[in-house]
Amino acid sequence: MTDTIFALATAAGRAAVAVVRISGPRSHDIVTALCGRPPAPRQAAVRKLRHDGVVIDEALVLRFEGPASYTGEDSAEFHVHGGRxxxxxxxxxxxxLGARLAEPGEFTRRAFENGKLDLAQAEGVADLIDAETEAQRRQALGQLGGALSQRYDRWRDLLVQALAMLEAAVDFPDEDLPEEVAERARPGLRQLSAELDAALSDVSRGRRVRDGFRIAxxxxxxxxxxxxxxGLAERDAAIVTDVAGTTRDxxxxxxxxxGYKVLLGDTAGLRETSDAIEAEGVRRAKAWAEDADLRLWVVDGFHVKQAEHRPDAIRAGDWLILNKADIADAANLAAAADQWAGQGLSVLRLTGKSEEGAATLRNALALHxxxxxxGAEFPAATRLRHAERLVEAKCYLERALSDVGLEVELAAEDVRLAxxxxxxISGRIDPEDVLGRVFSTFCIGK
Structure with a gap:
């Protein structure tokens, strides 16, 4: 028999109100034991909670009967005063009274196992709890509402339609079927292949909204x-001195x-050095910059004419920041800006230590x-797990398209695997270890 579980659903510590949740087959009995007279389902009522003849608190109690509950089973909530x-x-x-403390994510896992949510929606719950920005909130709420699952279900329906044609050609070769019935599957598979290509080209957007856009x-x-x-952080986050190599990590x-989460990284100055610690800092700087979504190459505008430094790892979309524009020669700055703009960089001239310069860069970055x-469409992937399965489906689909008309049996199997x-992704079929990893990231009480 399934255990009855309980957990504190609100943050630990002193608060005006704390919410404790229970779920499982003994929920109604436990509510009765504590309240004496349980409230009607889905109706809040004030009750004194007693155990072993001692009053615990006067609480607001709600009771839910399965399957009309978050977990899909009998459950209840106790809204008590928030003292420890x-x-x-x-x-x-x-x-x-016989309940046990819930594991992280166990309430939502029960909702998944009881068909209240699919796996992608369950991940949306976790993302909504962790949301720090308006964009993260919108994306998580859309995923919880089924936007991601609906997209995958539509793609799956296209595969099922194609599979029906392929299997008809395999199973009933002697029946009076239209000629080239297997070939009729090809247009739908091509359409899906094109949609998967578009989704994979946009696959990082959802994860960057969730995890943060990295700027180096x-x-x-x-x-x-x-x-x-x-200046961008509007606080003294990094030590600033005239000594070269101050930033080591x-x-x-x-x-x-x-409205989006951004992770800004200040890296060690790039130069050749015999100092082992600084050299490690340079190595880390290059690694962090390589993985960044946007790189800002900062150049000392005062010495720009004499500087030998030239970005040697430029990639399309990088920015060049000609700094210290207030003390630099205007002609030198203009020449440098023209030179680097011709190499594919967006160029900004500003004074980083001034409020105006920091505000200019902040506004430009916000727009970027x-x-x-x-994007107009909901992203096709918000986690690495989703992206991996999309790549897997695309590989099977390409193989199926190459086999249609030649080896119909093989094409049908590849469509089935896609x-x-x-x-x-939605958790219709998934090994236990994947479910364990997904729900272990939840907080206890959810």
Whole structure:
């Protein structure tokens, strides 16, 4: 028989109200034991909670009968005063009445197992709890509402239609079927292949909304990277001195720009050095910059004409920040801007230590991040797990298209495997260890 579980659903610590949840077959009996007279289902009522003849608290109690509950089974909530002693007394009473403390994510896992949510929606619950920005909230709420699952279900339906034609050709070769029935599957498979290509080209957007858009400040020592970081963060997040090589490790600062989460990284100055510690800092700087979504090459505008530093790892979309524009020669800055703009960089001239310069860069970055992460369609993947299954489905689909008309049996099997890959995202079929990894990321009480 399934255990009855309990957990504190609100944050630990002193608060006005704390919510304790229970779920499982003994929920109604436990509510009766604590309240004496349980409230009607789905109706809140004030009750004194007693255990072993001692009053624990006067609480607001709600009871839900399965399957019309979050978990799909009998459950209840106790809204008690948020003092630590009250909460601990209630949790102790629940344990003595036969319930056990829930594992992380166990409430949502029961909702999944009882068909209240699919796996993608369950992940949306976790993302909604963790949401720090408006964009993360919108994306998580859309995923919880089924936007992701509906997209995968439509793709799966296209595969099922194609599979029906292929299997008809395999199973009934002598029946009076239309000629080239297997070939009729090809247009639908091609359409799906094109949609998967579009989805895979956009696959990182959902994860960047969820995890943060990474921006790296890179360049030579004393170019003003740490000053820019402090200006963008509007606080002294990094130490700023005239000594070259002050920054030895990557300093990461989370920001919200344009409603999106951003992770800004101040890196060690790039130069050849015999100092082992600084050399390790340069190595880490290059690694962090390589994985960044946007790199800001910061150049000292005052020495721009004499500087030998030239970004040697430029990639399309990088920005060049000509810093210290207030003390630099205007003609030199203009020449440098023309030179680097011709190499595919977006160029900004500013003074990083001034409020105006930091505000200019912040506004430009906010527009860039919003443009990069916004989209008309809901992203096809919000986690690495989703992206991996999309790649798997695409590989099977390409193989199926190459086999249609030649080896129909093999094509049918590949279409079947592509459908299974999509089903794994919503959790229709998924191994136990995958479920364990997904739900272990939840907080206890959800």
């Amino acid at each position: 002693a009250v909460v601990e007394a209630l949790l102790k009473a629940l344990a003595e 400040l890179v360049g030579a020592p004393n170019a003003g990277k740490s000053t820019l970081l402090n 990557v300093i990461e600062v989370p920001l919200v720009l344009g 991040v919003a443009e990069a992460l916004s 459908a299974r890959a999509l089903e794994k």
